[in-house]
Amino acid sequence: MLTILLYLIVMALVGGMIFLAASAVFGRSEELPPLQPGTTAAVLPAEGVTSADVDALRFQQVLRGYKASEVDWALHRLGMEIDSLRAQLEARSESAPEVVDADAEAVSERPDDV
Structure with missing residues (x-):
């Protein structure tokens, strides 16, 4: 015993x-200081989000993954960017419909690569 x-x-x-x-x-003991309440470490530019910006995007990790509020914010920002680009595309297509139609015909005339 x-x-x-x-x-x-x-x-x-x-x-x-x-x-x-x-x-x-x-x-x-090289810990980062805690973030101020209401702030986030996730950063995206105000306009003109690129793929490099999305690749560099990092979220704060919590017990079960990433902080949901930061992920929701990033998805909201990316959604707004997509809506903005779609609105710009629609504005261009309305101002020059003949250019868009010519492009559509050129695409439809291409042979399939199958």
Whole structure:
């Protein structure tokens, strides 16, 4: 019985030393300061979102994934950008319908690559 207790104590000491060594190597207390309430680390430009902006987009991680409010905000911003681009495209097509029709005919005349 004393041998089992001695093994448990030695295992706890070795485990504690390994934990302390790993904490010294990997846990250097280089934590970022907390964000102010109501702010986010996710950043997108006000206009002209590019694929590089979306690739660089990062969200704060929480217990079960990403912070939902940041993801919702980013999706809302991207949706607004898509709506803006669609409105610009429709405005262009209304101002020059013959150009759009000529492009549509050129596309329909192309042979299939199948």
